[in-house]
Amino acid sequence: MNTMKQKVIQKKLPRDAYNALKSVVGEQWIYEQRSVVETYSKLSIEGFSYIKKHEKDPHVLPACVVLPASTEEIQTIVRICNRYHIPFIPFTNGQVFCNPTTPDPTLIIHLSRMNKIIHIDVENMNATLEAYVDYGQLQAEAMKRGLWNGGSPLATALCKLASQFAFAGLWQTDLKYGLLSRNIVSVKMVLPDGEILTTGSRCMPKAGDFWEYGPGPDLLGLQRSGIGTNGIVTEITVKLHSWVGDKAFPEIPAGRPSLADVHEPKYDNPPAPLKNHKLYWVEYKDFKSQIKAMREIAHAGIAIGLNATGVYSAYYCSQTQDMTVERCKNKFFPEWNTYIILANTSSDKQIEYEEKVLQQIIKENGGTFLSESYKPEVFEALKPWNYDCIRHSTGYRMNRKAYLNAWLPQGPLSNAVVTSREWKKAIQTFGELDITDLGGIDDTPFIYMLQRGHFCLFETDNYPDPTLPDEIKKAAAYGIYGAATFIKYDLGPQLMAFLNVEPFTTMFPEAGPNGHLFMRKIRKVFDPNSVASPGRQVFTEEEWQQFPKEFKGLFNQMRAMQGLGAVE
Amino acid sequence: MTYYEKKPEKKFFEKTLEDYRDSIWGCARCNHCQNQWGWNIKSAEFSEICPAFHEYRIFPYSGMGKMHIARALLEGDFDYEDAPEVAKFLYTCTTCGACEMNCQRMQDKEPLQVNEVLRALFVQDGIGPMPEHKNLIKSVKNYDNPWMQPRTQRDRWARKLGIKDVSKEKAETLFFVGCTSALDNTQWHVAQNTARILLKGGVDLGMLGKDEICCGSPVARIGDRETFMDLAWRNIEMLNKSGVKEIVAFCPGCFRAITHDYKEIPKAEKLKAKVYHSSQYIDKLIQDGKLKINGELKMRVTWHDPCHLGRHLGIYDEPRRILNAIPGVELVEMERIKDQSWCCGGGGGVRTAFMDFAQKTATKRLQEAKKTGAQSIITACPFCEQNLGDAASKMDDGLEVKDLTDLLINVLDIE
Numbered sequence: 001m002n003t004m005k006q007k008v009i010q011k012k013l014p015r016d017a018y019n020a021l022k023s024v025v026g027e028q029w030i031y032e033q034r035s036v037v038e039t040y041s042k043l044s045i046e047g048f049s050y051i052k053k054h055e056k057d058p059h060v061l062p063a064c065v066v067l068p069a070s071t072e073e074i075q076t077i078v079r080i081c082n083r084y085h086i087p088f089i090p091f092t093n094g095q096v097f098c099n100p101t102t103p104d105p106t107l108i109i110h111l112s113r114m115n116k117i118i119h120i121d122v123e124n125m126n127a128t129l130e131a132y133v134d135y136g137q138l139q140a141e142a143m144k145r146g147l148w149n150g151g152s153p154l155a156t157a158l159c160k161l162a163s164q165f166a167f168a169g170l171w172q173t174d175l176k177y178g179l180l181s182r183n184i185v186s187v188k189m190v191l192p193d194g195e196i197l198t199t200g201s202r203c204m205p206k207a208g209d210f211w212e213y214g215p216g217p218d219l220l221g222l223q224r225s226g227i228g229t230n231g232i233v234t235e236i237t238v239k240l241h242s243w244v245g246d247k248a249f250p251e252i253p254a255g256r257p258s259l260a261d262v263h264e265p266k267y268d269n270p271p272a273p274l275k276n277h278k279l280y281w282v283e284y285k286d287f288k289s290q291i292k293a294m295r296e297i298a299h300a301g302i303a304i305g306l307n308a309t310g311v312y313s314a315y316y317c318s319q320t321q322d323m324t325v326e327r328c329k330n331k332f333f334p335e336w337n338t339y340i341i342l343a344n345t346s347s348d349k350q351i352e353y354e355e356k357v358l359q360q361i362i363k364e365n366g367g368t369f370l371s372e373s374y375k376p377e378v379f380e381a382l383k384p385w386n387y388d389c390i391r392h393s394t395g396y397r398m399n400r401k402a403y404l405n406a407w408l409p410q411g412p413l414s415n416a417v418v419t420s421r422e423w424k425k426a427i428q429t430f431g432e433l434d435i436t437d438l439g440g441i442d443d444t445p446f447i448y449m450l451q452r453g454h455f456c457l458f459e460t461d462n463y464p465d466p467t468l469p470d471e472i473k474k475a476a477a478y479g480i481y482g483a484a485t486f487i488k489y490d491l492g493p494q495l496m497a498f499l500n501v502e503p504f505t506t507m508f509p510e511a512g513p514n515g516h517l518f519m520r521k522i523r524k525v526f527d528p529n530s531v532a533s534p535g536r537q538v539f540t541e542e543e544w545q546q547f548p549k550e551f552k553g554l555f556n557q558m559r560a561m562q563g564l565g566a567v568e
Numbered sequence: 569m570t571y572y573e574k575k576p577e578k579k580f581f582e583k584t585l586e587d588y589r590d591s592i593w594g595c596a597r598c599n600h601c602q603n604q605w606g607w608n609i610k611s612a613e614f615s616e617i618c619p620a621f622h623e624y625r626i627f628p629y630s631g632m633g634k635m636h637i638a639r640a641l642l643e644g645d646f647d648y649e650d651a652p653e654v655a656k657f658l659y660t661c662t663t664c665g666a667c668e669m670n671c672q673r674m675q676d677k678e679p680l681q682v683n684e685v686l687r688a689l690f691v692q693d694g695i696g697p698m699p700e701h702k703n704l705i706k707s708v709k710n711y712d713n714p715w716m717q718p719r720t721q722r723d724r725w726a727r728k729l730g731i732k733d734v735s736k737e738k739a740e741t742l743f744f745v746g747c748t749s750a751l752d753n754t755q756w757h758v759a760q761n762t763a764r765i766l767l768k769g770g771v772d773l774g775m776l777g778k779d780e781i782c783c784g785s786p787v788a789r790i791g792d793r794e795t796f797m798d799l800a801w802r803n804i805e806m807l808n809k810s811g812v813k814e815i816v817a818f819c820p821g822c823f824r825a826i827t828h829d830y831k832e833i834p835k836a837e838k839l840k841a842k843v844y845h846s847s848q849y850i851d852k853l854i855q856d857g858k859l860k861i862n863g864e865l866k867m868r869v870t871w872h873d874p875c876h877l878g879r880h881l882g883i884y885d886e887p888r889r890i891l892n893a894i895p896g897v898e899l900v901e902m903e904r905i906k907d908q909s910w911c912c913g914g915g916g917g918v919r920t921a922f923m924d925f926a927q928k929t930a931t932k933r934l935q936e937a938k939k940t941g942a943q944s945i946i947t948a949c950p951f952c953e954q955n956l957g958d959a960a961s962k963m964d965d966g967l968e969v970k971d972l973t974d975l976l977i978n979v980l981d982i983e
Contacts (some may be wrong), residue, residue, distance in 0.1 A: 005644020007644060008645040029625075033653045033654075035637050035657065036626060036627075037648050038636050038640045038645070039626075039627035039633040039637065040648065041637040042636060044596045044598075045596075048594075053639075062921075065626060093599045094597050094627070110625070110626065112625040112626070113625050114935075115612075115614050133601070133612065134615075136604070136606045136609040136615060137611075137612035138609050139609070140609045141612050152606070155598075156600070157606035157609070158598065158599045158603050158606065158818065200819045249607050252607075255885070255906075256882055256884060256907040257669070257673065258669075258880065258882030258883075258884070258907060258908050259672065259879060260880070260881055260882050261884075262672045262907075263673075268609065280950040319673075320676055321676045353666045387607045391606050392606065393605060393607050393674075396596055396598040396600070396675070397673055397674060397675070399594075399596035399675065400676050400677075402594050403596070436813065438672075465590070466590075466593040466594045467593045469589060492712060527685055552860075
């Protein structure tokens with residue numbers, strides 16, 4: 001290898017601390033080799049970590065990785081971290097916000113050994129899981145028992161539920177079932193000082209799990225979307241719903257791919273996975289009629305999922321990056337489209353009724369159903385959604401090149417208009433990084449209709465080349481500019497999903513997680529030694545002082561472009 | 569356009585980490601290299617797909633982890649500070665290709681290829697392979713086989729079978745036996761069954777006999793490109809010179825090497841004969857009516873897809889058709905099959921260097937097989953048979969490991 005290049009050297013834990021940790025998990029489950037910590041050091045959808053990697057910043061390298069096997073082991077580890085003042089970061093897949101940002105030697109607590117479904121309670125319709133259980137696993141076990149958990153996130157069925165709770169994650173079937181945070185029954189956590197907290201329905205000992213919380217104030221809300229700052233979820237109990245389909249998804253008629261033909265589209269075209277499952281695609285004449293129809297469908301009380309994918313279907317439903325780019329260029333997918341999932345109804349009459357209502361709304365809004373007779377090639381290409389809308393698999397294709405610093409505003413449906421308009425302005429100002437950045441400019445931004453349409457998520461994205469630091473910086477600037485934009489237009493308390501994560505929390509104090517300065521106080525109560533997930537949800541004063549001036553400058557530059565004052 | 573044809577600018581065996589720069593910087597940590605494709609998950613117990621991550625639970629054992637290690641090595645972020653540990657990460661990969669399958673499908677990226685390039689780099693820099701592999705390489709260099717067996721032993725399995733020696737007489741079809749089936753007498757039954765079945769089907773069958781040499785697959789997989797390419801060039805020359813029109817290989821490692829890897833060698837001559845796996849060829853003989861099945865076997869069986877046959881080259885249906893063609897045989901599928909099949913644990917040099925881990929992986933597969941209620945787990949790979957067979961003998965719960973031809977030979981009226 002090229003030994004002339006500058007090495008990036010990790011820091012080490014104090015030996016006493018290392019030995020104490022080793023005594024908890026055993027020699028087999030503690031690692032501090034340089035090559036191991038490297039694999040816990042890079043983010044996947046956030047530009048700053050790429051920039052730090054390019055700049056060979058050693059702070060992105062943890063010092064050590066431990067793999068506990070139980071809540072009690074985590075408790076002991078956390079207490080050791082407090083004793084030695086070692087920052088720690090809980091870790092599952094590591095798709096997002098998992099990067100050490102502290103200059104101190106940092107411990108990664110990887111939960112991969114805690115991967116068991118502890119219990120499925122069929123009668124009371126809930127499941128208790130260890131922290132490393134993912135949606136695909138839970139669904140498979142629930143389906144065998146005539147149940148399911150209500151959906152899986154767009155970031156694929158391999159997301160762990162405990163991590164999703166830490167991000168308030170959402171699904172494509174949230175129209176009916178609501179976000180994960182609305183499907184939590186209880187959680188067990190190790191708090192930053194090592195205390196164990198059981199909250200939700202289980203706040204009373206031996207009361208069991210049920211679909212409501214215990215009496216009085218509950219700390220669950222404080223933990224939701226806490227990014228690990230307020231503790232480590234070790235067990236989670238979630239609601240289950242009825243499932244009327246088969247015990248497993250049927251085989252795709254085209255068979256299975258091999259490495260020799262893995263990119264053949266036919267392997268991505270599954271049939272409908274359950275009785276009474278109908279997935280409709282509708283094309284509209286314009287954005288206005290699309291938005292109107294979406295609102296009417298959501299409010300009519302039909303369907304379990306209702307979303308607009310715009311250009312993004314080019315990612316999910318294309319088998320290669322080349323196909324994605326070509327389909328974007330050629331506008332293969334209709335600009336103004338939505339998909340509607342009518343599913344999981346045990347009654348034939350119910351689905352008939354929902355179909356009638358849907359057809360009437362589409363007709364009144366001038367929409368056209370895609371079908372084998374209208375745009376059949378597009379209809380065929382969209383078939384991955386047949387399974388994806390139940391158990392998402394192809395969603396992470398957005399990350400083929402590099403999907404960084406997306407705009408992810410949330411709020412009422414009317415905000416979609418502003419998102420689209422401002423994204424167009426941003427692209428005109430900055431220039432696109434890649435042809436596929438154009439999604440949401442002259443077509444719909446990604447829109448998820450959640451909770452019967454009273455709440456939506458919109459998305460527009462950047463696709464920089466991850467090997468080029470300047471492109472990544474540009475993508476990062478886009479992301480920050482997006483945050484500034486939504487602050488400027490005062491678009492509501494939800495604003496961008498990333499605004500509850502540092503450095504956005506501090507750099508956009510107008511929108512931080514329920515007032516970031518208050519959260520900073522709470523962090524002091526929960527985490528007196530500032531060791532839990534430092535620099536993730538809200539900086540301490542010391543962490544804020546350590547935040548690189550260069551990045552601070554970039555934030556203030558973007559704020560200034562939207563007429564917002566500098567944050568010092 | 570297939571995946572293998574996708575990047576024609578450079579052959580695989582001349583590629584370096586630099587050729588994968590975009591890919592390794594772009595790893596999205598989606599974790600599909602560790603888990604079943606979401607649509608195919610049937611239970612929590614059997615939802616994982618990477619044997620090494622399943623066992624060791626830390627990222628460097630996964631495809632994603634190796635992409636990160638490759639990135640850091642490429643950019644000089646670290647060098648060989650903990651080389652023995654890194655070598656373990658690289659060489660506990662069975663090269664089953666599950667990570668590559670799901671990453672190709674999801675992200676258009678190549679974690680297995682990156683791992684093989686890393687192995688080649690380690691060998692080139694004198695850090696790899698594992699010490700246990702060194703004898704294997706030495707044996708291949710000295711004896712043309714990995715089992716330290718003299719060349720004279722190579723055709724002992726074939727005595728009295730009446731197979732032509734293509735160095736002495738012409739034959740239409742050549743049986744490329746492979747080192748394990750030819751030299752390990754516990755595996756002779758497979759070579760003998762296969763030859764008998766092909767002869768019964770009227771095939772004008774020849775073999776290279778004592779002249780057959782290792783296909784190169786074992787050394788290719790552990791990263792010794794130089795030795796592999798030397799063997800490949802010799803094989804191509806010998807096979808072309810033999811004048812055969814068809815080659816039938818039984819071992820999936822040989823089959824992959826000859827059909828795919830030889831094409832990935834820079835400036836290599838093209839192989840003239842058409843290459844088949846024995847299950848493909850036998851299936852065709854049955855379909856064409858050249859092999860008549862006469863008899864019944866009352867058995868409940870499950871099929872284990874060998875990785876290099878199934879996931880790598882797409883031969884899923886032919887062996888299953890053969891099993892279904894045998895009256896009385898009931899084929900029941902395991903949860904992880906075809907592209908999402910769980911590896912036997914023996915490939916990629918793992919059985920040589922990490923026997924315990926190889927056996928744990930095999931045991932996991934047998935547990936999965938046992939859940940189907942099958943009496944036997946059937947496969948068509950000498951390494952799978954060895955590794956699953958050893959694990960089965962330790963489990964001692966009645967599950968037998970058999971080759972596909974062990975069943976077929978009983979219903980073809982072969983003396």
